[in-house]
Amino acid sequence: MNLTDILKLDDRGLIPVITVDFYNNQVLMLAYANREAIEMSLKTGYAHYFSRSRNKLWMKGETSGHTQKIKQILFDCDEDTLLYKVEQKGAACHTSHRSCFYREFYRGEVREIEPVIEDFDGIIYKTEENDDILRKLYDLLQKRKEELPEGSYTAKLFISGTDKIAKKIGEEASEVIIALKNNSQSELVYESADLIFHLLVGLAEKDVPPESVLDELKRRFGISGDKEKASRGGF
Template identity: 55%
Template sequence: MSLIDQLKFDENGLIPAITRDAENGEVLMMAFMNAEAVEKTVQTGTVHYYSRSRRNLWMKGESSGHVQTLREIRFDCDADCLLLTVEQQGAACHTGHRSCFYRTWEKGGVRTEEEKTVDAEAIYAQRDILDALYHVIQERRQNPSVKSYVASLFAKGLDKILGKIGEEATETAVAGKGGDREEVVAEVADLFFHTLILLGYYDLPPERVYAELRRRFGLSGIEEKESRGNPP
């Protein structure tokens, strides 16, 4: 009998998973897993979860690098909740805190731990801006907020994202025709940003595009098209 056969998933095929630090037992986060996420976690040794907002599988740390290496899986007496023990790289929380449970209710007020394991702003400052933007986009995707424009695009689906790219491409062309240099910069920035959202939809980091450009570097346009079997 497999682990999956032992577990009780809810009507949506999900089971809550509490994740704790192997070093000190601190609770790091709570998320959901489906059968595929459980199997992937066991097979790879790297923790995967299921996103209810995106309705797909995701690996913890796939965009931030803050991966979780599995050390143990336990399940409760009713077999409807998991307890994962992991080695956490960096911060478990997208805010930069080691744990998502960094706020405490005390005497009618909230005490917030100020210390962060990871300074998100420092990371962004040190990275290429496209990589930094992609990182933010993936964080918004994994932790959606009603105030997040990026999260709203992901919620509306691929067609909405593609529509925005088409809109921004048209506005870029119009700006180019108009000849206003500042407007060209602004519209190209909008186009880049929405293209990064498309990459995020498919979990394709900008490095994949960089690698493709490096492959093409030094080839003429005609040679590059011929290498892909396209007519010049």
């Protein structure tokens, strides 16, 4: 059975395609595909679309390198809309935002809700100040520990105690290892964020501020690993 035989294309031979991030379900973009684009997507494993303005087939990332590796293809109950779940490399939007849906209409004004992405060697960095996020998140975790709000995942971790938090850190570290072995940058970013979050929970549990860890990294900066370990009696 061919997918194109199931789908209902419009009178122009097109079907809308909603594309989302496979790992966090963020909506990345909306585009259109014709029969050839769908067949090329199935054949190559990478998202292809049909440009209505240029009247031609195109592969996402063919010039920018911001490719979309398809992990799952779904279609709706009316069989007239596709949903691609992809492993997005870099930015999905031509404006260098991760998602094309980076603006919202809020109280009569349009505002951006997502910073521009800079892509260096396939690694994603946001242009907002990331240094502050560790302190902001740590402060929020401390607040959760003090207030223990009902229904809070973090509060449940604190209530469960050190052993549960340590177990979660171990589990998330294992997920990072799997992402490394899978050679998936998007998966590695996602799983690393989970690990750092749970590590911060552990720090908050013991009232160790993240700046202490950063200061230790600064202390080690420029010192060879062998010398640094030797100074601590390591091997």
